[in-house]
Amino acid sequence: MARKISFELTPEEMPTPETATGTPAPKANRPLLGLERTIKQSSALGAISQSLGGISEKVKRAEEIEQKLIEGQVIVDLEPSFVDASFIRDRMDATEELNAAFREMIREHGQAVPILVRPHPQLPDRYEVAFGHRRLRAARELGIKVRAVVRELTDEQLVIAQGQENSGRTDLTFIERARFAARLEERKFTRETIMAALGVDKAALSRLISIATRVPAPLIEAVGPAPGFGRVRWQELMELLDEGENRIRAQEIVTKASFADLDTDKRFEALYNGLRVRETRARPETWSAEDGTRAARVMRTGKKLTLTFDDRAAPQFGDFVRERLQALYDEYKAGGS
Structure with a gap:
């Protein structure tokens, strides 16, 4: 169980009489905000839950996360040039088409939800994003100020806010989550903090970190976020890479000019299928x-x-x-x- 880590309690989060008298309260799976994270089902019923209703629930959860983090705070307008990205990168680069679509949405409808930033711990008069990287980028490209809430956050609080907001919105793909987990561990964050940031248990976290560290980083970068493929296929790819000279073959596949022309899911398929093709075992001739x-x-x-x-x-x-x-x-x- 991840240890409890929280910001200042809002009135709604103050202990109830039941908890104050010593009656044990249910432990939250999301230590930062106390929001329950449901377990994904692997059955057909679980697949159906990923329909529009499931997506709406995840968006609602992300909005709840953002609302609690900015609740009671003053919203300010910041020059995007004064705001830096988080010290832990979670996203891989999106396609220009997706960036353009998001930018046009901000242009047409404005920035409805502020981003969360903290005063930069090393640089005076600068800020660092906890969440809202895409909104920041869109504002920068549109030449407008970005609406933001400024809060004092420790490194631990920042990465938990960053991870939980993305987990609630389900924006990150499996491999992005895996790399985020591995980078947090590289930065010496505790497993409890990483579990809190991603809303996963110990076993799931171990799988995330294992895949992110055993699949070479250049291959992951070459493939991209691959939203169409989850843990099972990435684990199969990891196991394929451990066979024979497949790591050399993988490098040959991803460096072909035609590989970069594919979209990210097609790149995953090309690499995966290329490693599955086994050379016909040669028979020696006397x-x-x-x-x-x-x-x-x-x-x-x-x-x-x-x-x-x-x-x-x-x-x-x-x-x-x-x-x-x-x-x-x-x-x-x-x-x-």
């Missing part, structure tokens, strides 16, 4: 001398050709060839190959 001696076997696998000499059939023939490799190579080069 090389026989004119006198019938089966002195060696030849086997080609991919770009490798292997010669195996049989000392029983032709003793020391392999040593004989090895001693003449330079002469054979010189002859090969002289032939213009």
